Amino acid sequence: MAGPLVVVGGNAGGMTAAAEARRGAPDLEIVVLERGEHVSYATCGIPYLVAGEVASEDDLVHHDPASFMRERGIEVRTDAGVAAIDPEARVVTTADGRRQPYGALVIATGARPVRPDIPGIDLPGVVSLRHLPSARGPRRILAAASDPRVVLIGSGPIGVEMAEAALALGARVTIAESRPYAVPALGEEPAARVARALSEAHVEVRTRARVQGIERAGETLEVVIDGDRVPADLVVLGTGVVPEAGLAREAGCATGEAGAIAVDRRGRTSVEGIWAAGDCAVAHHRVLGRPVWIPLATTATAQGRIVGRDVTGRPGRFPGVLGSWVSRFGEVAFGATGIDAAAAAAEGFAPRVVTREGSDRSAYMPGARDVLVRLVWDEATGRLLGGQMAGSGEVSTRLHTVSTAISAGMTIGELAACDFGYAPPLSPLRDPVELAAAAAVGDAA
Ligand SMILES: Cc1cc2nc3c(=O)[nH]c(=O)nc-3n(C[C@H](O)[C@H](O)[C@H](O)COP(=O)(O)OP(=O)(O)OC[C@H]3O[C@@H](n4cnc5c(N)ncnc54)[C@H](O)[C@@H]3O)c2cc1C
Incomplete structure (x- = not known):
């Protein structure tokens, strides 16, 4: 492959692809362009950082940018969001106008939280969790409130993990879930076991709930749920994510399930010279035998490995996912x-x-x-x-x-x-x- 290899997005999918490519091509020039301030961080640890179970943000950073250059010869640029890809010229342009040529390009731009169309959703104190800095607001708000109240909208695994974090900090917690029971992905009986644990911990779970709006109430907020006004210092949105696939789409890459980037089992997109891995891309499902979109860290790293091999001439075949996940409440x-x-x-x-x-x-x-x-x-x-x-x-x-x-x-x-x-x-x-x-x-x- 004529270098350099350019990777857009520096977390699970992107950094795994970069590291794996280095293993296969010791002399290849590899450049990672990351929009945020960190690369190689443990998003999945955010609830435990908020709870104080993980002491500091630094503990969730596996490797800093300098160590990638020092230890693996991978150049990492943070604060370098890619704004456009020109697949004909094989050049990406960052938001500050810098042009970076590539021989091969890996898109690993992840996913972004859904912000439902609820009045007041943009008020301060209403947060989504995604990258490490997104934990700062919740930590600050919960530390400052003397009798903190937290409303979680959505009761997927992240919502429930955040309920545990908020309780650990002495908060009173309400979960608003639009479906008939909490943690709907579990099915009725296992979900009932979690519901029992939530109830024993005095978490109020409002099922079939409709969140009508979020309003300012002096120094704090009120969440209007089915006509009731529930006070909150912090509102956490656990309402899902969508693939961050716009950049790839604009470059001509075909998309598939849920609008995620379509890739084959070697991680190749429909555009010559461009691969994709992680939450931005679809993945083959072992039972269904077709692509699905299930954003998980496990999938992102497994796809990153396949892509890192493929771009360096060691093609593999992505074995597929089962969407396996585990979580904890107390x-x-x-x-x-x-x-x-x-x-x-x-x-x-x-x-x-x-x-x-x-x-x-x-x-x-x-x-x-x-x-x-x-x-x-x-x-x-x-x-x-x-x-x-x-x-x-x-x-x-x-x-x-x-x-x-x-x-x-x-x-x-x-x-x-x-x-x-x-x-x-x-x-x-x-x-x-x-x-x-x-x-x-x-x-x-
Ligand atoms: C609170 C929380 C807990 C979670 N817990 C678990 C768990 O326990 N188990 C599990 O399997 N999964 C969990 N997940 C999901 C997991 O974090 C993701 O599946 C994983 O991070 C996906 O990795 P990724 O590299 O594909 O995407 P991301 O982690 O989203 O990384 C993409 C990177 O690309 C960057 N980027 C985006 N656009 C651009 C651009 N244009 N230019 C440059 N850079 C760009 C972003 O800044 C980001 O750093 C959790 C997620 C959250 C939010």
Whole structure:
């Protein structure tokens, strides 16, 4: 490849692509152009930074720009937002008018928060979380308020993680969720387990809620929810994200699901010499067998690796995603992998669902905790399609088990027949995952 390699966007997708390209091409000139003040930062740590569980913003920066040059010979320019791409001339132009030629271009511009059309949404104290500086407002507001009140709009994983952060700082918390129950991506029974934990922590969850407006009330705010005025020092929007794909679209790159940049399984866009990775791009789904848009850090880094190899002449094939995610509220962990029953039905599967609650170790052992497992499979073939879990016991590794089984194309019967280890303080005789799968195939005794 004739250099240089230029990467637009310096976080999970972009920096992984740059680092992987360096491994394959020790002498290649690599330039990363980042609009913000940081590169290589842990967005996912923001709720824990707000809570004070992570001490400082610096702890969430994996590598500073200078270290990329020193240790890997990668030039990183911050405060260098790219304004335009000319794919014919192979040049990008930054907002300050500087032109940067490229041999290959990786677009890793991520996603941006949705700001719903609610009156008052732009008032100070109404925040979205995305990049590290976005944690500063919430930290300042919560530290300054003597009896802080927080309203979270949306109850996805980030909303619930922020509820935990706000509680840790002594705030009273209200969640407004437009759907019939909180954490809707979990499905009803696992979501009910999280709802119980929220209620026990005195978080007010208003479901089927309509946020009508946000207004100033002296020094603070009031959020009008279904006609009620809920006081708030801080309002956090957890209303989803959209792909940051405008730059690529203007350069002629085709877009796909949700308007994200269309890429093939090598990460190539429809424009010669341009690749894309991360939240700005679609990703192949292992169960659905087609591209989807599921913005996650895991996907961004996996795509970044594939792209970094491809641009340096080491083509791979992106294996695909299951959209696996895990989260936490207090002692209750929860997460999902694969597809839920509604999505399965929409895709033409004949979904069946089984739910079982078990103990994370022998129930008689001190510290035994609950894990609720819900599995979705296709009645016609037995193929495992998805899983959702919640509980105060270990959830994430059990979710990994289900994710692995789906990736391997296992049937629900094959999962039931797996040979898991047993020792009373560590794992029960029949693991909750095994119990659920066994119940599905009529072997629950
Ligand atoms: C609070 C929070 C918690 C999260 N928790 C989790 C979690 O627990 N697990 C998980 O898997 N995912 C989590 N995510 C999602 C995860 O952070 C993203 O999926 C991940 O950061 C995507 O990486 P990316 O590199 O594709 O995009 P981004 O992280 O958005 O990075 C894109 C970069 O491109 C830059 N950029 C954009 N446009 C331009 C331009 N024109 N020129 C130059 N630079 C540009 C941006 O400034 C940004 O730095 C969380 C997200 C948030 C907000």
